[in-house]
Amino acid sequence: MRILYFSRNYSTHDHRFLSAMVDGGHETFFLQLEKNPRQVEDRPIPPNVEIVKWAGSGREFHWGDVPRLAFDLRRVIRRIKPDLIHAGPIQTCAFLVALTGFRPLFTMSWGFDLMEDVRKSKWMERITRYTLKRSTFFTSDANVTCEKAIAYGMNPERTVVFPWGVDLQQFSPTTETMVHRPKPALSGGEGSIVLFCNRSWEPYYGVDVLAHAFVKVAQQNENVGLILLGGGSQASVIRGILQNGGVLDRVTLGGHVSQRDLPDWYHDADLYISPSHVDGSSVSLMEALACGLPCLVSDIPANKEWITEGENGWLFRDGDVNQLAEKLLAVIAQREKLPEIGRAGRKSAEMRADWQKNARVLMNAYETAVQLR
Secondary structure (H helix, E strand, O other): OEEEEEEOOOOHHHHHHHHHHHHOOOEEEEEEOOOOOOOOOOOOOOOOEEEOOOOOOOOOOOHHHHHHHHHHHHHHHHHHOOOEEEEEOHHHHHHHHHHHOOOOEEEEOOOHHHHOHHHOOHHHHHHHHHHHHOOOEEEEOOHHHHHHHHHOOOOHHHEEEOOOOEOOOOOOOOOOOOOOOOOOOOOOHHHOEEEEEOOOOOHHHOHHHHHHHHHHHHHHOOOEEEEEEOOOOOHHHHHHHHHHOOOHHHEEEEEOOOOOOHHHHHHOOOEEEEOOOOOOOOHHHHHHHHOOOOEEEEOOHHHHOOOOEOOOEEEEOOOOHHHHHHHHHHHHHOHHHHHHHHHHHHHHHHHHOEHHHHHHHHHHHHHHHHHHO
8 A cells, every 4th residue: 555654753763664664565655744853874764665845844843834734735645645644743743634634544642742742731632632533543552642542532443552662683682792892980890780771861751860869879889880872952961960979980971872783782781771751662661671681660651561560670650769779779789680580571572572573563553544544
């Protein structure tokens, strides 16, 4: 079939979805709402995907642009004549498609649109309801977001939940062939433990909570270090927390890392941390599980769909610096359990996070949506 994939920008997730469509034999078109200023070299647009030129994608989205964008989107639809449009987030891309009246509209939640954005104003709530009631089918990567969609008017019989998943061959437990970088300089040598977080440095993801907790832990244990990847708007805040706490020299700031190199960073750590306040099924969490890296994550609903306390990881109260510090110290004290927990995490990933299997769920959902119209 002819599929028009409409997303806000272009991320690793978009690359994965576009690749799945092409691999599934579909004629695939890609419409971008905004240009991504940081498209990395290891993530080119997949072959055989047509990039659609239109009135959008030239600048940041503004609500005043909606009439102009909806008008030009109708032109794009007339030219391409898609059998289905896959669009999300809900309040931007999917909303614009809903305004055109096109069906079948396959709406995808990106997590934050239903867990956070919908609560920002009555306007956001209204356009969420408007879009979902005009959606032929809905998908998300977590039960919690699907339940939210149903609460805002989506027909529960026209939904499918599946984790976006990871490449279980690329993200796998460490082997002797992996290349390791030096760990943070710690006095404990072989007795050291290295924490790892690659969540974006934005308020949604709570990296500042981790920074505060790490200061507390590092002041009590000289053998703990931290790897932080990525960056974001809270960079000065996070660096300030670490600097003022006197622990910046025990932190490796790795910046933005390519997908090709990312598995090596997971293998350089002993414990993965996600302090996120809002999430669907976190791809970085699935990557860590697939790599056999034990995980300690916030107890938000989406994380609890993946982590069972003491079985394949640990949970801490969302936003609670003190409990995160306490949990970290407790895990460090029983570090002999880490390999067992890591193996259980890998099994969880094999059962639920295999992108090759999960992509087939998406292809089947497309077929259902086209039949429903």
